[in-house]
Structure formats: structure tokens, C-alpha cells
Amino acid sequence: MKLRTKFVAATMLAGAVSAFSFLSAGAAQAQGALVMYCGVQEEWCRAMVNAFERDTGIKVAMTRKSSGEIYAQVKAEAANPRADIWWGGTGDPHMQAAEEGLTQEYKSPKLGELQDWAVRQWEQSKNRAIGIYSGALGFGYNTELIKSKGVPEPKCWADLLNTKLKDEVQMADPNSSGTAYTLLATVIQLMGEDKGFEYLKGLHKNVNQYTKSGAAPAKAMALGETTVGVAFMHDIVTMVVDKAPIKVVAPCEGTGYEIGSMSIVKGAKNLENAQKFYDWALTPAAQKLGAEAKSYQVPSNKATPVPPEAPKLSEIKLINFDFAKYGSSDERKRLLSKWDNEVKNLP
Ligand code: PLP
Structure with a gap:
């Protein structure tokens, strides 16, 4: 069934209970195990947990x-942190948490094996957030639906404003989703702030749903629930690999990208295990698990094979994304509240 209501599912602080905790936080702490908050697709999170447990014998409670x-949960728990390691998800909330003192410094012996962009993220966050993967933002469309609606195949961000796509575009809510925040920061960097917000207001007219998770629009496209979905290109590729009738687009104007990141939570109760996980997660053996779980980002360790399915960053017109500015606490708060006030609540 197609969801046409403008529905915002973000319940930022609700749900502190994990749908996929393999053991309770209390039990994990008692055993000197590891409590992990995981920001990528669930299949990849689970693969990481299983492999780390197998390699080290350390039990992981994962959410x-x-x-x-x-970010909101780590902030809410700052006085008595539950998590030890925050692995994955876009870099902006990791950067914001670093600036706000919610995460702590760590220098991994693996640093020298990483791509420059991963190390730059670490330096810009004052040694707190490190890059674990990268991927470009884009959109996709369901080729059958677009044909049946008689809409020209979109190639550019501007094409998503076509009035024929009313209620046919799905994206996430930038408050909950790093993917959608990357879109917000991308259009501002491409068009300037005023024109960028005008664009987002125009896009709103075509949006059928603001989802909580950034990858949800890719899944909805595959299910035929939306014609167009804005998402990271690698998340859309996952659907194509699963034989969904979807085309992935690198927008003609250029696009932003993410540096998926990892941080150790300030006050981590299992600090030694968090550092063990941090070092392990930067190895090629651990990073290879992404592609095995059908997540096709570019990994940060230079020795990890880049999955052949991964969109080639060198062939995409990437903007010079200002991660420090758009990950800064003031800017992120300001832009999210402006989006809430000026875009989300429009009819
Ligand atoms: N899953 C994958 C595979 C990603 O690449 C990313 C981005 O870092 C996310 C999830 C983050 O998703 P969200 O937009 O829901 O924060």
C-alpha cells in the first residue's frame, strides 16, 4: 500500500530498549563485555557482532x-553512559558528539592504514571520530513505476521537483537520519542556503513520507511503494543486487557524500573492550563484512577490497563537502530546527 500521508516517524529519545540486544546492558557490563550502538543496516551490525564475538570471546549487546x-541517545545518557562504542552512521552526529564532549579521544595503531579522508575526520574531531567507510548520496527510481506514470527519467536533483512526481518521492527525516541530513547539507552547499531551502520546500510537495531511517526509501522503491527514493547510492545498489527494478542516479548537479564514523563513548564502562573493537573494526577482515552483508560503501582501510558493486566515487561529481562545518554542533542544531520550522510543517 502506498503511504501518501506526510508522516514523520522520528521518536528521537523513545525506544531506549534495543530490538536486537543480544544480552542486556547490565549483563554485558557485569561480564566486562561490550555495549555497542550500531548505525548501519541491521544485517551488517549483526555480522560485525558475530565476528567480533567469535574472534575475541567478548560478548556484545548491540542496539x-x-x-x-x-546521537540523541548518547546525549540523553551522558550522565550515566550505557554504550561503550558507537559504530557506523554518518559522520555529522559523531562530529557533534565529539565537540560536545560526549565521546573520547583514542589513537588506534591502525591509523596509518587508513585513507586520508578517514584520518582527516579523526583530526577534525580532535581524535574522537574516525572514518570507517564513505559513500555518495543520490537517488533512485523504480523503472516500472516511472514508465507507468509517464514521467521522464530523473537525472538531476532539479528533476525531483517535477509536479508529476507529487507524492512520489520518499526521503528520511534529517533529525533521525544521517542520510537525510547529508541531503540537507548537500543542497545548501550546492545551491546556497536560501535556494537550498527553497529546493527542500519544493521537494516537500512531492514527498509522500519522511521515514525514520535513511535506507527505508530504497526498500520502499523496491517494494513499489514509492517511485523515487533519496538515499545513499550504495543503499540503493543493495536493492538492485536483489533484482529490484531500480535505477541508481548520481545527480547531474553534483552531490554530497558521507564519512561513516566510529567513536568511543565518554565514560565507557568497558573501555578496554571498546578500544579492542575500535582497532578490530579498522582491519580489512572486519571491513570486508560490509560487502558480505550487501552494504557497498568504500571501506576506510586501504587494504580492504572495495566491493565491485560500490558506486565509484571517482566517477561521481562530488562536492567539496565541509564536514567540519556541517558536523558542528551549532550549525547542525540550527539547520535541523530551520528544516523543522520551514519545511516539515508545510502542508
Ligand atoms: N546504513 C548504511 C548502509 C549507511 O551507509 C548509513 C549511513 O551511514 C546508514 C545506514 C545511516 O542511516 P540513517 O540515515 O538512518 O542514519
């Missing part, structure tokens, strides 16, 4: 949430 939701 999967979207990037902005993990």
Missing part, C-alpha cells in the same frame, strides 16, 4: 538505530 537517534 541498531539511525545516526541522529544514536
